[in-house]
Amino acid sequence: MSVIQIKDLRYSFGHGETRQEVLHGITADFTQGEITIIAGPSGSGKTTLLKLIAGLRTIQEGSIVIDGQPLESSTQKQLVNVRRKIGFIFQSHHLIGSLSVTQNVMMPLTFDPKMTAAKARERALEILHEVDLDDHVNKKPEQLSGGQKQRVAIARALVHRPTIILADEPTASLDGPTGREVVSHLQRLSKEFGNTIVMVTHDNRILDVADHLVTLVDGKLSDHEPEIGSGF
Amino acid sequence: MxxxxxxxxxxxxxxxxxxxxxxxxxxxxxxxxxxxxxxxxxxxxxxxxxxxxVVFPHLMLNCDLVITSPQYEYFGISRGFTEKRLNQAFALPQVDDVAPLYLVNLPIKNPLTKVNRDIFIIGFDPADKPFSDEAIESQQGLLKIPGHALFDVRSHAKFGPIVDLLEEGTVTTETNGRATEIVGTFEMGTTFAADGNLLVSKQTFFEIFPGQNPNLPAVGLITLEPGSDANATADELRAMLPQDVKIMTRAEFIDNEKRYWGERTxxxxxxxxxxxxxxxxxxxxxxxxxxxxxxxxxxxxxxxxxxxxxxxxxxxxxxxxxxxxxxxxxxxxxxxxxxxxxxxxxxxxxxxxxxxxxxxxxxxxxxxxxxxxxxxxxxxxxxxxxxxxx
Structure with a gap:
């Protein structure tokens, strides 16, 4: 079953003479429960595509349907509801410095009107256990290593059981083994929870976790799979 | 929740x-x-x-209406009005009593340092009851003796330790160069126009301030019979009296003072x-x-x-x-x-x-x-x- 449907998507930056099209008519379907990695060199439009899927940028041409909701015709309220079905993992963790690890992970649970503080805490601790952070639940983000922070970001992205996980270069700021470990956690948990993952990366060392690997080069998507380990 | x-x-x-x-x-x-x-x-x-x-003195005055000169601005040095108007007001059946007040700032000598400082002096007839204050009422008979005065205990310290000295007996000093005997105290408080207050009889007032015309009081107090309408009486007096006086109710008198200090200064x-x-x-x-x-x-x-x-x-x-x-x-x-x-x-x-x-x-x-x-x-x-x- 397709969770994300993209059709003839085009996107440009600038106006007039400075206008530059970065996505040239992309069409793609992302299936539920699959991990899709969009690989490609820097500047190829990967992050722009991810932001369009998240409803963070306005669609100029073409269409994106998320879990049955067409983004191009969505109201602001509908876009907010779409975003609540999505878990984000960014290149930088963007954790809230004044909150503890547990409180950071609890934040997305505030959308659930039936959620109590006790239940939310329990849920956060469970998922923090899943990413091996039991010993760090009361720490502040500044007390964690880069890899630990990214694992907190994964826990935060997954805690409210989103339909879709969008990950933008989640290993970019991590060393090789740490990046590998973070992605392994993400892969394992998404399989467990049945999330659809769209991950943008140019880190060729993690491409093997993908169920479906596509490349984005010069604004065009192709099923041509890069050679694992070759890098971009 | x-x-x-x-x-x-x-x-x-x-x-x-x-x-x-x-x-x-x-x-x-x-x-x-x-x-x-x-x-x-x-x-x-x-x-x-x-x-x-600024309205400490006003709140102690025993009156329902006030007569002043049309040029009256604040409770301090003021052009007087002819006392005849007060007597004309007294002719109204609802007027119970009238009392003229005489106001001036004059130097009083600190009994210890002998330095002269201006004090606010209120002169009145001790036979009247211009103040609704028990301490003044009980002592105002003492003011019938010329040269006697009551001193405001809330006056500035620059006038000397008069209150302490009074415990040993009366205090003799000079007001505007005339011998003054302070025979008692009352509580009023300082204002922007007065760092201290002294109450004297009308007779003493004109002894220490001989240049003032005794027929031109600064403020005239009118008390009405119980149940009388102050606003209606004020209107009646405004219609009855010539334009050489200003009639104010007690509330207007107080508001006038506040407005003067709040807006005109x-x-x-x-x-x-x-x-x-x-x-x-x-x-x-x-x-x-x-x-x-x-x-x-x-x-x-x-x-x-x-x-x-x-x-x-x-x-x-x-x-x-x-x-x-x-x-x-x-x-x-x-x-x-x-x-x-x-x-x-x-x-x-x-x-x-x-x-x-x-x-x-x-x-x-x-x-x-x-x-x-x-x-x-x-x-x-x-x-x-x-x-x-x-």
Whole structure:
């Protein structure tokens, strides 16, 4: 079953003479429960595509349907509801410095009107256990290593059981083994929870976790799979 | 509980935690608000004290209506009016009694230092009852003896330790070069026009101030029969008497005094301007602090925005920070001001007291100031697109 449907998507930056099209008519379907990695060199439009899927940028041409909701015709309220079905993992963790690890992970649970503080805490601790952070639940983000922070970001992205996980270069700021470990956690948990993952990366060392690997080069998507380990 | 859960979802007090994360910035913000609160509350206290102080004598006067010269401005040196008008007023059946008052500022000699300082002198006929004050009423008979005077115990210390000296007997001094014997005390209080007060008989008044025409009192007091309508009688007198006098009800007389000092002198303007400056300074400080807070947390807030947090959540967050800052700044600011009031009472003899209604107004202004600053600070966040930040 397709969770994300993209059709003839085009996107440009600038106006007039400075206008530059970065996505040239992309069409793609992302299936539920699959991990899709969009690989490609820097500047190829990967992050722009991810932001369009998240409803963070306005669609100029073409269409994106998320879990049955067409983004191009969505109201602001509908876009907010779409975003609540999505878990984000960014290149930088963007954790809230004044909150503890547990409180950071609890934040997305505030959308659930039936959620109590006790239940939310329990849920956060469970998922923090899943990413091996039991010993760090009361720490502040500044007390964690880069890899630990990214694992907190994964826990935060997954805690409210989103339909879709969008990950933008989640290993970019991590060393090789740490990046590998973070992605392994993400892969394992998404399989467990049945999330659809769209991950943008140019880190060729993690491409093997993908169920479906596509490349984005010069604004065009192709099923041509890069050679694992070759890098971009 | 639903409201609390909305303000502090899942019991996570993000507004408070964000504020205290940067301790130095937090204390700077609170200090700024303490400053603004102190400025506002102190200025309000001064204004209230001023309005209380300037009508100390008025509140002690036993009258329903007042007659003055049309040029009358405030309870001080005033052009007199012809006493005949007071007698004409007495002819009305509802008028119970009339009493002329004579006012002047003249030097009195400090009995110890022998230095002359101006004191406010009120002359009246001891047979009248112009004051509704038991201490004055019980002692005004003593004023029938020429040269006798009653001294206001709330007068400035520059007039000497007259109250202490009185414990050993009467105090002899000089008023405008004439021998004066202080035979008793009363409580009135200083005003902007008087650093001290002295009550004397009409006869003594003209002995120490011989240049004044005894037929031209400064203020005429009219008391009405019980149940009489003061406003209607005032209208009747205005119609009956020539335009060479001004008729005021007791309330109008008091309002006139407050209006004079509040509007016709720079004092009221200076106090109002100081309050406005305090509000602006406070708002700028809070705005700077909250704006920096928003800027510093912009990526974090944008992350939350990208996962579905609405603008209203962030507005609520910043406004909570505003309210927390205003309350935390208000409490020590109010306490500090109470201390300043005490010092002002002791040094400047002004009746500056902590008043809950003033405190309530200042708390309201402080919260308004902080919320306004907070609302302005959220503009950057509301216009921030997470897509541009990451």
């Amino acid at each position: 639903p409201l609390l859960n909305k303000l502090v979802p899942l019991g996570i007090p993000l507004a408070w935690l964000n504020l205290i994360k940067e301790k130095k910035r937090f204390f700077a913000a609170v200090a700024g608000i303490i400053f603004a609160v102190t400025m506002m509350l102190y200025q309000m206290g001064l204004k209230t004290a001023m309005f209380t102080q 720079p004092i009221g303007f200076v106090i109002s301007a100081s309050m406005a400056v305090a509000i602006i300074v406070g708002a700028v400080i809070v705005y700077q602090i909250l704006y920096t807070d928003v800027t510093d947390h912009l990526e974090e807030y944008a992350t939350l925005k990208s996962i579905g947090f609405k603008d209203s959540y962030f507005i609520s967050l910043i406004l909570q920070e505003s309210v927390i800052l205003s309350v935390l700044g208000f409490i020590p600011g109010a306490a500090f001001t109470a201390g300043l009031y005490y010092v002002t009472r002791k040094v400047a003899y002004m009746p500056t007291y902590f008043q809950w209604d003033n405190a309530g107004i200042v708390l309201g202004l402080t919260i308004f100031m902080c919320i306004l600053a907070g609302a302005l600070a959220t503009r950057k966040l509301r216009h921030a697109n997470p897509a541009d930040i990451f």
